[in-house]
Amino acid sequence: MKVRQVSIFLENRSGRLAGVLSEVAKAGVNIRALSLADTSDFGILRLIVDNVDAGVKALKDSGHTVSLTEVLAVEISDRPGGLAETLEALSAADLNVEYMYAFVCRVTEKAVVVFRFEDVDAALAALKAADISVLPANTVYAI
Amino acid sequence: MFNPQAEAMPREELRKLQGERLRSLVARAYERVAFYRAKMDAQGVRPEDIRGIEDIVKLPFTEKSEFRDQYPFGMFAVPMSEIVRIHASSGTTGKPTVVGYTRADIDNWAECAARSLGCGGATAEDTVQVAYGYGLFTGGLGMHYGAEKLGAAALPMSAGNTEKQVMLMKDFGVTVLCCTPSYALQIAEVAEQMGEDVRSFPLKAGFFGAEPWTQGMREHIEERLPLKALDIYGLSEVAGPGVANECLEQDGLHVFEDHFYPEIIDPETGASLPDGEKGELVFTCLTKEGVPLIRYRTRDITLLMNSGPCACGRTSRKMARLMGRTDDMLIIRGINVFPSQVENVLVRIEGVHPQYLIIVDRKGNLDTIEIQVEVTEDLFSDEVKKLEALRDKIHYQIKAMLNVSAKITLVEPKTIERGLGKAKRVLDRRQRI
Known part of the structure; x- marks a missing residue:
């Protein structure tokens, strides 16, 4: 259920993002979802890709600072209040969301939200208990 | 001139005085400081080998690292009962270098700081704003005691709180400013932002040091502030500010050679270089009691000028503005x-x-x-x-x-x-x- 997210350190300079993405492209790795956190000095690019190992290798070989993080991809009903219900369940379980980002799945037409928790196992248990659908990793890589 | 007898002493007489003082210094250091005794013994030089100032080249150098290794009081030549003040370097490379001053040391240092102020024409009539930091750093207290020695009114501002610096500078009619050159510009800038016409202030001289600066910066300061911007040199191991100071000729810094004997050496070989040649500046503190200092390698690069007598009447040799460092220290x-x-x-x-x-x-x-x-x-x-x-x-x-x-x-x-x-x-x- 845990999805491996690739995180990359970026300096806040023009051309840095393009450089990372071209390395990923050269390795034939396709990006499924992406989020960019930025500050005035630096950024952190977070990617969900179809071939994690190939993506990480390509980035490390080209000298980038990369880390792998386990995140959860949660399917959210595409209706008002869908996300709020999920967050309430997490809040009830006293789980803190470090960050999150969303995308819409073409196949199921549902929204998918990627969550980063400090304690991913506790989060997984809480989501299951609340009967919230957590997508299997392979499903996410193949979206 | 604060002390014409010392500052305009004929060269021959000065050399004789330096020789006498060196003999006494070496005798004291050898007798009372194990560090110097060991170094001189290793080099095979005895106190009685030192007869005149020209014999100084026989003595071993003192490195900053050696000084630091004596932390805290290993370099002291007198019991603590005779020490009246302790200063220390920032100690950022490890342990600080610690300098203890006897009452006579403080007095000599104040004398040299007063001479420095005199180099810029300051007298007992002046009000001296001391905007160097006060504390273990020697800048603030050094210039403070110098101003008092001169009979001027010392205004102990320390560094920072720039708006208040400007306010008191104006309201007290400050005539002399002591601070880092960059802080002088900062004061000018803040004064302008406050809407003050700083060009109309009664300032006449500024004593700027503790960081490298350039002729360009001098011109910049003199455009912004109505004063003569003068270079002052000192370092905590030797005394503090007032080791050397520019006179109003603004062409080199007069070294107060009767207290601080300067040499220039080749930093690679340690060989003495003649006046006019660029090398590492080395100081011997001829009159220091608390912490005698013999041939201390400053790591500063400059030259002793051989331009002959200065128009100001001082007979001491002048050192050129600092030209760099022999190590990778940044200021x-x-x-x-x-x-x-x-x-x-x-x-x-x-x-x-x-x-x-x-x-x-x-x-x-x-x-x-x-x-x-x-x-x-x-x-x-x-x-x-x-x-x-x-x-x-x-x-x-x-x-x-x-x-x-x-x-x-x-x-x-x-x-x-x-x-x-x-x-x-x-x-x-x-x-x-």
Whole structure:
């Protein structure tokens, strides 16, 4: 259920993002979802890709600072209040969301939200208990 | 001239005095300081071998690291009952160098600081605003005692609180300013922002030192402030400010040679160089009681001018403006910084050995320091708050250890240029002389 997210350190300079993405492209790795956190000095690019190992290798070989993080991809009903219900369940379980980002799945037409928790196992248990659908990793890589 | 008898002493007489004082200094140092006794014994030189000032070349050098190894009181030649003041270097390379002053030492230092002020035409009529830091750093107290010795009114502002500096400068009719050259410009700038016509203030002379500055900066200061900007030199191991000072000719700094004997040596071989040749400046404190200092290597590069008698009437030799350092020490806003200290802080923070680059620049009038740190996998986190916490921690530790506020920039690996041998750790973009 845990999805491996690739995180990359970026300096806040023009051309840095393009450089990372071209390395990923050269390795034939396709990006499924992406989020960019930025500050005035630096950024952190977070990617969900179809071939994690190939993506990480390509980035490390080209000298980038990369880390792998386990995140959860949660399917959210595409209706008002869908996300709020999920967050309430997490809040009830006293789980803190470090960050999150969303995308819409073409196949199921549902929204998918990627969550980063400090304690991913506790989060997984809480989501299951609340009967919230957590997508299997392979499903996410193949979206 | 504050003390014409000493400052305009005929050269022959001065040399004789220097020789007498050197003999007495060496005898005291040999008898009372184990460090000097061991060094002189190792070199096979006895106190009685020193007859005149020309014999100084027979004596061993004292290195800063040796001084530091004697921490805290190993260099002291008198019991603590005779010490009336202790100063210490910032100690940022490890332990500080500690200097104890007897009452006579304080008096001689005040005398030389008063002569320095006199070099700029200051007299008992003047009000001297001392905007060097007060504390273990010798700048503030050194100029303070000098001003009092001169009979002038000392205004002990210390550094900082610039608006108040401007207010009192105006309201008290301050005539003499002592601070770092960059802070002088800062004061001028703040005065302008406050709407003050600082050009109409009754200032006449400024004594600027504790950091490298240039002729260009002098012109800049003199445009902004209605004063003669004069270079003052000193270092805590020797005494403090007032070792040498420019006169109104603004052509070299008169060394108060009856107290501080200057030499220029080849930093590689240690050989003495004649006046007019550039090399490392070495000082012997001829009159120091608390901590006698023999042939102390300052690491500062300059030359002793052979331009003949100065128009001001002082007979002492003049040293040229500092031209650089023999080591990699940086002086940032008057604070000494070694790249190795930055490295120590970084290593201690995460137990890793990151690549870093120190970039020193001068923005407006203030020195700035930026430290670029490469984010390796050990340091990296996918969370912004953790990277920001890392950056803030480095900033805080650098501030705590080095006493300078550095901008910390996290950069991608391989951003920092690798040299073939030693990595280039410092980029100093400040204008050189």
